[in-house]
């Protein structure tokens with residue numbers, strides 16, 4: 001059994017870096033023709049400059065791609081501020097990309113896919129779709145909201161043979177989190193709470209996205225799949241110096 005996407009066309013928003021780039025690579029490895037839609041260019045894939053905060057730009061993307069089988073709505077940004085320090089512009093910027101951008105992408109994808117009565121959509125949500133990590137009010141609100149889009153779209157699109165699912169990554173090594181991964185003191189404390197004792201790699205998320213986009217996930221729609229090394233399952237720190245050593249960026253049992 002293998003993931004076979006031969007003959008399928010996929011588009012990945014935010015596919016120039018991080019989880020999106022690894023997803024584009026995974027889909028290509030499975031045989032799909034992959035187009036990256038991003039504000040930043042990549043030379044590795046056929047590329048369309050798309051800003052998901054612009055209705056015109058997203059419309060243009062789907063005009064350009066007449067037949068699309070797989071859409072990964074992954075573009076997203078972070079940004080920390082305390083609740084009181086969330087300015088209107090901070091809030092609006094994050095909502096525009098992470099929530100309105102996903103809504104627009106899903107809406108345009110649905111219009112395209114409905115006429116063909118098939119398609120698979122995958123959203124990049126987050127463990128922050130379920131928790132309230134401090135300093136991330138806007139980010140958390142958008143990632144909770146993405147699950148609202150997911151579940152409503154699953155209801156509306158299922159009858160047309162279109163599946164939509166989400167991945168909910170935990171702490172994954174990309175430029176969004178690089179500072180944390182590069183800081184051993186931070187990682188020692190953060191990974192203390194992760195059952196697998198380490199952060200995740202973007203490929204580990206990309207593989208799940210490729211599966212959800214493929215016929216192997218034929219009975220899955222409306223699902224939010226958590227990929228977090230056990231973070232949401234954990235309670236209090238479980239790694240400590242009595243039973244384990246911290247090595248570079250992860251914990252190992254003694």
Ligand SMILES: NC(=O)c1ccc[n+]([C@@H]2O[C@H](COP(=O)([O-])OP(=O)(O)OC[C@H]3O[C@@H](n4cnc5c(N)ncnc54)[C@H](O)[C@@H]3O)[C@@H](O)[C@H]2O)c1
Pocket residue numbers: 013014015016017018019020037038039040050051052053074075076077078097101124125126127168169170171172173174175176177
């Ligand atoms: N890294 C993590 O730990 C983590 C955890 C959970 C969820 N996520 C989510 O994963 C997704 C990808 O993030 P990442 O960690 O790979 O970060 P990243 O910064 O490496 O990649 C994000 C990509 O989105 C693109 N992008 C940003 N704004 C855009 C816009 N307006 N229009 C089109 N493209 C735009 C960027 O150019 C970039 O290529 C995001 O939705 C993020 O919220 C990341």
